[in-house]
Amino acid sequence: MDYKALVDQYKDQLIDDLKGLLAIESVRGETTEEAPVGEGPLAALNYMMTIGERDGMTTKSVDNLAGHIEHGSGDKIFGVLGHVDVVPVSADGWDTPPFEPTIKDGYLIARGVQDDKGPMMAAYYAVKILKDQGVDFNQRLRLIIGTDEESNWECTRAYFDSEAMPDAGFAPDAAFPLIHGEKGISTFNLVQNVDEENVEAAPVTLIDFNSGSAYNVVPDAAIARLQTEDVEDIKMKFEQFIADNDVKGNVGINGNLELKVSGKSAHGSTPKEGVHAGHILLKFLSELSLDGRGQHFVDVMNRFVVDNLDGSQMDIFSTHEEMGETTVNSGIIKYDAIDGGHVGVNYRYPFGVDFDQTIDRLKKTLDQEQFRIEDASGMPPHYVEKDDPLIKVLVDSYRNHVDDPREPFTIGGGTYARTLDKGVAFGAMFEDSLDTMHQKNERMKIDELLRVTTIYLEALHRIVTSDEI
Numbered sequence: 001m002d003y004k005a006l007v008d009q010y011k012d013q014l015i016d017d018l019k020g021l022l023a024i025e026s027v028r029g030e031t032t033e034e035a036p037v038g039e040g041p042l043a044a045l046n047y048m049m050t051i052g053e054r055d056g057m058t059t060k061s062v063d064n065l066a067g068h069i070e071h072g073s074g075d076k077i078f079g080v081l082g083h084v085d086v087v088p089v090s091a092d093g094w095d096t097p098p099f100e101p102t103i104k105d106g107y108l109i110a111r112g113v114q115d116d117k118g119p120m121m122a123a124y125y126a127v128k129i130l131k132d133q134g135v136d137f138n139q140r141l142r143l144i145i146g147t148d149e150e151s152n153w154e155c156t157r158a159y160f161d162s163e164a165m166p167d168a169g170f171a172p173d174a175a176f177p178l179i180h181g182e183k184g185i186s187t188f189n190l191v192q193n194v195d196e197e198n199v200e201a202a203p204v205t206l207i208d209f210n211s212g213s214a215y216n217v218v219p220d221a222a223i224a225r226l227q228t229e230d231v232e233d234i235k236m237k238f239e240q241f242i243a244d245n246d247v248k249g250n251v252g253i254n255g256n257l258e259l260k261v262s263g264k265s266a267h268g269s270t271p272k273e274g275v276h277a278g279h280i281l282l283k284f285l286s287e288l289s290l291d292g293r294g295q296h297f298v299d300v301m302n303r304f305v306v307d308n309l310d311g312s313q314m315d316i317f318s319t320h321e322e323m324g325e326t327t328v329n330s331g332i333i334k335y336d337a338i339d340g341g342h343v344g345v346n347y348r349y350p351f352g353v354d355f356d357q358t359i360d361r362l363k364k365t366l367d368q369e370q371f372r373i374e375d376a377s378g379m380p381p382h383y384v385e386k387d388d389p390l391i392k393v394l395v396d397s398y399r400n401h402v403d404d405p406r407e408p409f410t411i412g413g414g415t416y417a418r419t420l421d422k423g424v425a426f427g428a429m430f431e432d433s434l435d436t437m438h439q440k441n442e443r444m445k446i447d448e449l450l451r452v453t454t455i456y457l458e459a460l461h462r463i464v465t466s467d468e469i
Ligand SMILES: [Zn+2]
Pocket: 083, 115, 116, 149, 173
């Protein structure tokens, strides 16, 4: 089968159908009984169902939240999982209206064209072309369409509550060549026990401390307020500390002494790429003689939290040959003299870590330090062995159309693929694609759209005629 030539024949039709989908403002909106995540996402789902019916495929909508378009027969199901909801657009900044798809300089421009309507439509056309070619499917091929990927994944929850889990599948909602592992992603809070014992006074009282506001972001700012008679002394010490450690910071006197430090933000899955402002300020505070409660907070922070980017200091470190090391981001660190300290942790861990056991162990350690753990929750790691036949077929199909020797990889983030029991993320960003997902002027090269369709066509053709997958 000449995959590329076939896709070229469908070019105009593919772009027309995609433009229709892109014109729907499928941002999560007001919930009604009829439209559980809003009218826009439902309209986009119905649009796909209508196209499937037009082309003679079987369709099924589930709770108006998700649905599938199916072709082929057999006991086994292969799933392709994409989504038709999009993130909101900011009011300004777009050169063309975000929901009026426009072709310019070889690009198709519209909200959702990269994430995930373009890749979804590419996968749909791969199925349609196989059907039109009269290919004999040895299993059912199911294009599963979600409407709430950008928010709460209510779509896939509802869908898999009532529909069968595919035997294998991929999500066209990330990058090539292929992502075969995603770390477990969890959050929990470390909370200081506040009692009457640790309140002795000292020359310096820590009034409050604040750094960061989101679990999955490395804080780039920290501020501490101190009450003291020795203002000049501490000010001097802090200025010396800033100079010695090559840190950005400043002191203000605003009734109390205010110490500020700046760092560098990074994503919570890669804490080593950032500079945690709160950690730096906590190091400075450890040089002071603080009130009992403040001192307890600063001591425990310096032993368990400061510079703890991989979990070693909490004894929750682990590593995996493919997936790498655990990461810890203390994205929120707060303290005030009345309520005590509170740390919001984002912990990401590879395959092989027992999360419940890890948390139990940490609880015991912290118990001795008068701290406790609250609100531990998360999603387990997701992993498909790299030598699985599924991965070989997908990567081969990719390399037949792209000169790219890169191996499949694993990430610390999460993709839609993790909702499949055996699923990987496969495309649709190429190594040199301009990443405009979630950004203004979101766009995709028409050539890329056709290449993605070609790759999916070959991959799905090989899958539905293979005995191994
Ligand atoms: Zn997406």
